[in-house]
Amino acid sequence: MDPDTPATPAPQPSIFRWVLGFLMVGACWGLTTPFMRRAAINYTPPARPSLTDPNNSWLKRKVLGIWWAVIGVLSRPAYAVPFLLNVTGSVWFFILIGQAGKSQKA
Structure with missing residues (x-):
């Protein structure tokens, strides 16, 4: 391949795929938060002698x-x-934002 030939830009995803991606991220964040909150509230820690x-x-106790x-x-x-689903949504969000920045430069 000749280094002087310009690289062809990759085809951009449709607006439908962008919207679907951000909706999936929102679902990952919004649907998992109540479950995490309930699990954290219902958690009763076992007795640890080192804490008392x-x-x-x-x-050290804190x-x-x-x-x-x-x-x-x-x-x-x-x-x-x-x-883990919530954190995965965060990773998807940063990937989507990174791709959005690339598509604006092209």
């Missing part, structure tokens, strides 16, 4: 409390599955 140990400093809360919530499928 008076030998641990206040800061950091451990946050750590165990995050691990506990993410290890439950009732929260983890909607969370």
Whole structure:
């Protein structure tokens, strides 16, 4: 291939595909949020002795409390599955925005 020949731009997706993509992102965000909220509210953490140990400093107890809360919530499928779908929607959003910027430059 000759390096002097101009590259042909890729065909742009139709407006229907753009709208469908953004609707899917909105559905991923909007439909998963109530499930994540309910799973987080219904979560009761197990007793952890390190969180009430008076030998641990206040800061260490707070950091451990946050750590165990995050691990506990993410290890439950009732929260983890909607969370992964929500994050996937975020990735789709940034991909769509990146493609929209490319189509404006062409």
